[in-house]
Amino acid sequence: MSSVTCQISISLDGYVAGPNQSLENPIGEGGMRLHEWLFETARWREQQGLEPGARTADSEVVEEVFQNVGAYIMGRKMFGGGDGQWNMKWTGWWGDEPPYHTPVFVLTHQAREPLAMRGGTTFNFVTEGIDSALEQARSAAGEKNVVIAGGASAVQQYLGAGKLDELYLHVVPVILGAGERLLENVGDPTLQPVKVIASPGVTHIKYRIIR
Amino acid sequence: MSSVTCQISISLDGYVAGPNQSLENPIGEGGMRLHEWLFETARWREQQGLEPGARTADSEVVEEVFQNVGAYIMGRKMFGGGDGQWNMKWTGWWGDEPPYHTPVFVLTHQAREPLAMRGGTTFNFVTEGIDSALEQARSAAGEKNVVIAGGASAVQQYLGAGKLDELYLHVVPVILGAGERLLENVGDPTLQPVKVIASPGVTHIKYRIIR
Numbered sequence: 001m002s003s004v005t006c007q008i009s010i011s012l013d014g015y016v017a018g019p020n021q022s023l024e025n026p027i028g029e030g031g032m033r034l035h036e037w038l039f040e041t042a043r044w045r046e047q048q049g050l051e052p053g054a055r056t057a058d059s060e061v062v063e064e065v066f067q068n069v070g071a072y073i074m075g076r077k078m079f080g081g082g083d084g085q086w087n088m089k090w091t092g093w094w095g096d097e098p099p100y101h102t103p104v105f106v107l108t109h110q111a112r113e114p115l116a117m118r119g120g121t122t123f124n125f126v127t128e129g130i131d132s133a134l135e136q137a138r139s140a141a142g143e144k145n146v147v148i149a150g151g152a153s154a155v156q157q158y159l160g161a162g163k164l165d166e167l168y169l170h171v172v173p174v175i176l177g178a179g180e181r182l183l184e185n186v187g188d189p190t191l192q193p194v195k196v197i198a199s200p201g202v203t204h205i206k207y208r209i210i211r
Numbered sequence: 212m213s214s215v216t217c218q219i220s221i222s223l224d225g226y227v228a229g230p231n232q233s234l235e236n237p238i239g240e241g242g243m244r245l246h247e248w249l250f251e252t253a254r255w256r257e258q259q260g261l262e263p264g265a266r267t268a269d270s271e272v273v274e275e276v277f278q279n280v281g282a283y284i285m286g287r288k289m290f291g292g293g294d295g296q297w298n299m300k301w302t303g304w305w306g307d308e309p310p311y312h313t314p315v316f317v318l319t320h321q322a323r324e325p326l327a328m329r330g331g332t333t334f335n336f337v338t339e340g341i342d343s344a345l346e347q348a349r350s351a352a353g354e355k356n357v358v359i360a361g362g363a364s365a366v367q368q369y370l371g372a373g374k375l376d377e378l379y380l381h382v383v384p385v386i387l388g389a390g391e392r393l394l395e396n397v398g399d400p401t402l403q404p405v406k407v408i409a410s411p412g413v414t415h416i417k418y419r420i421i422r
Contacts, residue, residue, distance in 0.1 A: 014225045183224035193409060205414050
C-alpha cells in the first residue's frame with residue numbers, strides 16, 4: 001500500500017536549516033552540519049575499501065529511504081531558482097542528473113512547463129496547492145510511496161493537514177541555535193516510534209503517524 | 212569518577228514544559244504528557260503482575276538514572292513555593308518523603324535554612340550561583356554523580372557553562388507546540404550519542420558532552 005512519507009535530518013534543537021537562509025542558500029548557515037553524517041557514510045565506506053553491498057547502520061538507513069519511492073514533492077525554496085519570478089533556466093541544485101529518478105512535484109505559485117532531466121527525474125510545477133500535488137504524486141507513484149522531500153514548510157503543511165503517514169527523523173547531535181524549525185504549526189498529531197537505529201553520529205527515529 | 216549528569220523528558224518539538232507555566236503549575240499545560248511514560252512503566256508492570264525485578268526497556272532506564280546519584284541540583288521553579296518571597300512552610304511538591312534520598316541543592320536568590328525531609332532528602336538553598344551549588348553538590352556526592360534535576364533554566368546554565376558531562380533525553384512523541392524549550396541559550400556544545408534505548412512510548416538517547 002502506498003504511503004506518504006518524509007525523512008529529514010534535524011538538529012537536536014529542532015532545526016532543519018540554519019539561520020540566514022536565502023534562495024541562494026536555502027540550508028542556512030551551519031545547516032550543512034545536519035547532512036555530514038550522510039557524506040561520512042559514503043566516505044567512510046570508501047576509505048574502508050568496503051564494497052557497495054557492505055552495510056553500516058547509517059548506510060542501511062540511506063538505502064532504506066530511497067527504496068520504493070514513486071514520486072517526490074518538494075517546496076519552492078528547496079527547488080531554488082531565485083526570488084519572485086522563475087529563472088526559467090534554473091534546473092535545481094542537483095546538476096544534469098538529479099538523485100530522484102522519479103517524477104518530482106514542486107509546490108509553487110508560478111506556473112512552468114515540466115522539466116525532464118537525465119536519469120528519470122522530471123520536475124513538475126504545481127500551482128494548485130498541496131492537495132493537488134499529492135493527488136498528482138500518488139497517481140504517478142502507483143503502488144510506491146510518495147516522499148515529501150522538504151523543506152520544512154512543505155513537511156509542515158502535509159503533517160498539519162493529516163496527510164503524512166510516516167516521519168523518519170535523523171536526529172543529528174548538533175545545536176544550531178537558530179534557523180528553520182521543522183515541528184511548528186503542525187497541530188497535535190499522534191506519533192508512534194516504530195523504528196530506532198543508532199549510530200555514532202546520528203540517531204534515526206521513524207514515527208508512524210496515527211490518523 | 213563523579214560526573215555531572217541530567218536526564219529529562221522532552222517533547223519531539225523540544226519542550227520540557229507546556230505553555231502557561233506558573234509557580235503553581237511549573238510543568239505547564241500538557242506538560243504532564245511528557246511524564247506519562249514513567250507512570251505507564253510502573254502501572255504496566257503492576258497490571259502485568261510483574262515482580263519488582265522484571266525489566267522493561269523503560270524501567271531499565273528509570274532504574275539506571277536513579278543509580279549512583281550522590282546529590283541533585285534543581286532550579287527555584289522546580290522546587291516551587293510561591294512567587295517572590297519564600298513561603299517558609301513550602302517543602303516542595305513531593306510530600307514528606309521526596310524521591311531524592313540525598314542532599315538537594317536548590318538555586319535561589321532567597322536564603323533559607325536547610326530543610327531535612329524523611330528518607331534522607333535534605334533541601335539546601337544556594338544563593339551564590341551555579342558554581343557554588345555545583346561545588347557543594349560535588350562535595351556532598353563524593354564519588355557518586357551530581358544530577359541536574361531541572362528545570363530547563365538550570366540545565367541550560369550548566370550545559371552552557373560547559374559543566375555538564377552527560378545529557379540523557381527521553382524523547383516523547385508528542386508535539387506541545389508551545390512552552391519552555393530545553394536547548395536554548397546553551398552555545399554549541401559537542402554532543403555524542405553513546406546509548407539509545409527504544410520503547411513503544413519513548414526514545415531514550417544518552418549524550419556524552421565532549422569538553
